[in-house]
Amino acid sequence: MTQYRVALTLERSLDEQEIQKLREQRGESISDYEMDGDNVVLAILNAADSLTARDTAEVQVSRATGVAIQSAQLIP
Numbered sequence: 164m165t166q167y168r169v170a171l172t173l174e175r176s177l178d179e180q181e182i183q184k185l186r187e188q189r190g191e192s193i194s195d196y197e198m199d200g201d202n203v204v205l206a207i208l209n210a211a212d213s214l215t216a217r218d219t220a221e222v223q224v225s226r227a228t229g230v231a232i233q234s235a236q237l238i239p
Contacts, residue, residue: 164209166194167216168238171224174231176201181228188227192219205238213237 177185177198185196185204193208204224210216217235225232 164211165216166207166209167213167220169206169208169217169220170199170236170238171204171206171220172233172235173202173204173224173228174233177204177228177230181230185224185227188223193223196224 182198189195193206195207197205197207199205206220206224208216208219210219217237221232221235224230
């Protein structure tokens with residue numbers, strides 16, 4: 164497994180309740196989340212490959228917040 168960082172641009176800014184839900188979702192698949200500005204979430208996770216990392220981050224953030232994701236990008 165390799166550690167990846169995925170930047171997810173959301174459709175809108177998250178409110179405090181959505182940020183709290185996101186933090187509660189930390190676990191085996193995603194080790195940490197950071198906010199980068201109003202509508203960008205940086206997900207840090209371990210995955211077998213970059214495609215799996217991006218897909219996992221998108222699904223987890225979308226499920227936790229209910230906010231649509233506009234784009235996802237791997238960060239070196």
